[in-house]
Amino acid sequence: MRMSPQNRTMTGLLGVAAVMTSLSFAAVPFYDWFCRVTGYAGTTAVATSESDVVLDQTMLVRFDASTSAGMPWEFKPVQKEMEVQIGATNLAFYEAYNPTDRVIAGTAGFNVAPDTAGGYFAKIECFCFTEQVLQPGERVSMPVSFYIDPAIVDDREGKFVKAITLSYTFHTTALPDQQAALDLDNVAAPAAVRN
The missing domain is CATH 2.60.370.10 (Ctag/Cox11)
Structure with a gap:
């Protein structure tokens, strides 16, 4: 069964949103670590x-x-x-x-x-x-x-x-x-x- 172009676009956008959400949660501990190590x-x-x-x-x-x-x-x-x-x-x-x-x-x-x-x-x-x-x-x-x-x-x-x-x-x-x-x-x- 083939996906329609609209479904493929929606799936791709949901994947991008999931990756961006995951990266936003990882950014806080990474920024904290970076500041502690560098004094930034x-x-x-x-x-x-x-x-x-x-x-x-x-x-x-x-x-x-x-x-x-x-x-x-x-x-x-x-x-x-x-x-x-x-x-x-x-x-x-x-x-x-x-x-x-x-x-x-x-x-x-x-x-x-x-x-x-x-x-x-x-x-x-x-x-x-x-x-x-x-x-x-x-x-x-x-x-x-x-x-x-x-x-x-x-x-x-x-x-x-x-x-x-x-x-x-x-x-x-x-x-x-x-x-x-x-x-x-x-x-x-x-x-x-x-x-």
């Missing part, structure tokens, strides 16, 4: 240990914080800036406060400006690596341990960077299952007392 778009590097080399040169690191729409936390850097030695491990702190009467979970997205410095800003430990859960009225101090890779001074564009800004934005996320169950128990208990 201000994506920072993740280090498993401290730098082996510490230079005499210093660089200014500025800290910035914000929250996404709908995130009720108060979030700010403890220090506005630090002068750091290139290659030396540093510790900075951010503070988050949950002013509400409910448990809220959040994750921090981050980037570095200028973009050319992203791949040279290496985080060893960071609160942004995991989800944070704050109880009602809870205030926490969250550390980020980092260094600036000495290779930045040999980079064609990186060698001109004199200051780096590390920015975080906290977004609301769903509560972990265990915490959500506790939250439901706390909501159900007062209802039972009222009846």
Whole structure:
């Protein structure tokens, strides 16, 4: 049985649509991987240990914080800036406060400006690596341990960077299952007392 030209065209178009849809889903993880490897778009590097080399040169690191729409936390850097030695491990702190009467979970997205410095800003430990859960009225101090890779001074564009800004934005996320169950128990208990 032969297909009509209209059916062949429709089948071809559906195939193209299926391939394009598949590629769009693959693009997100590929872009994420590409940014992590190259530092593109201000994506920072993740280090498993401290730098082996510490230079005499210093660089200014500025800290910035914000929250996404709908995130009720108060979030700010403890220090506005630090002068750091290139290659030396540093510790900075951010503070988050949950002013509400409910448990809220959040994750921090981050980037570095200028973009050319992203791949040279290496985080060893960071609160942004995991989800944070704050109880009602809870205030926490969250550390980020980092260094600036000495290779930045040999980079064609990186060698001109004199200051780096590390920015975080906290977004609301769903509560972990265990915490959500506790939250439901706390909501159900007062209802039972009222009846």
